[in-house]
Amino acid sequence: MKNEDDQCFKWAVTRALNPVDKNAERIDKTLRKQAERLEWDVMEFPVCLQDIGKFEKSNDLSVNVFGYKKGYVYPLMVSSKQRERVVDLLLISDDEKQHYCLIKSLSRLLASQVSKAKCKRYFCRRGLNSYTREDKLEHHQEYCNNHEAVRIVLPEPGTMLGFKNYNRSVRHPFVVYADFESFIKPIDTCQPDPCKSCHTLTNTNIMSHHRSVTTSNALMAKFTARSLLCIQLTAKMMTLHRNLLICLKKISSKFMKNILGSRRR
Numbered sequence: 001m002k003n004e005d006d007q008c009f010k011w012a013v014t015r016a017l018n019p020v021d022k023n024a025e026r027i028d029k030t031l032r033k034q035a036e037r038l039e040w041d042v043m044e045f046p047v048c049l050q051d052i053g054k055f056e057k058s059n060d061l062s063v064n065v066f067g068y069k070k071g072y073v074y075p076l077m078v079s080s081k082q083r084e085r086v087v088d089l090l091l092i093s094d095d096e097k098q099h100y101c102l103i104k105s106l107s108r109l110l111a112s113q114v115s116k117a118k119c120k121r122y123f124c125r126r127g128l129n130s131y132t133r134e135d136k137l138e139h140h141q142e143y144c145n146n147h148e149a150v151r152i153v154l155p156e157p158g159t160m161l162g163f164k165n166y167n168r169s170v171r172h173p174f175v176v177y178a179d180f181e182s183f184i185k186p187i188d189t190c191q192p193d194p195c196k197s198c199h200t201l202t203n204t205n206i207m208s209h210h211r212s213v214t215t216s217n218a219l220m221a222k223f224t225a226r227s228l229l230c231i232q233l234t235a236k237m238m239t240l241h242r243n244l245l246i247c248l249k250k251i252s253s254k255f256m257k258n259i260l261g262s263r264r265r
């Protein structure tokens with residue numbers, strides 16, 4: 001609004017409630033008369049964010065204020081109650097002055113921040129999440145309206161560590177994936193058993209057990225000259241390990257027989 005006083009909030013809100021097609025930034029006699037329909041005694045100019053809540057209650061409307069910094073818009077204050085009349089304002093400020101601007105369309109203002117597609121988007125005022133359909137936004141607001149407004153802060157360029165030299169990475173010659181399926185078997189009683197360690201060590205009451213019914217595993221390998229050598233060496237090690245276990249089992253069996261035989265004598 002083209003005002004020379006400190007009442008830019010007043011003129012922006014009045015214009016939002018009384019839109020016109022041409023010269024919307026002008027403060028004419030009609031706009032001044034329309035402003036008299038609202039209650040302004042509860043506020044002091046210039047307007048602080050803390051005083052907007054009183055103005056909302058006195059005039060039965062919702063006012064949302066957004067900030068602007070480094071080319072990005074973020075929520076400064078979002079109304080706690082969604083009333084029939086909603087006004088969106090953009091607060092531009094520096095070290096000494098601030099100015100409230102009327103936001104006619106959130107989609108036109110914010111669409112370039114999230115997508116290059118030239119289509120209308122529906123924005124959540126609390127987190128500025130955008131959706132291409134209004135029903136998706138309504139579904140999101142069922143959960144989002146219970147939280148405070150937030151601002152998404154991304155790391156500054158050059159402050160993140162990244163890895164791009166994928167050609168220098170060492171590939172695993174083979175990977176083993178193992179999985180199992182189970183069914184839930186309910187326990188006969190829901191009363192905790194003090195004799196069971198699972199009840200005494202924690203405050204959790206166990207209601208059921210998981211019974212394993214099937215297992216599966218798969219070996220995923222990329223067969224190169226190096227990986228084939230690794231697989232051959234692994235197979236040899238597994239063979240040696242298996243043979244070692246067999247030998248140990250035989251030795252332990254003979255040892256136990258000798259001990260039992262000496263006791264019988």
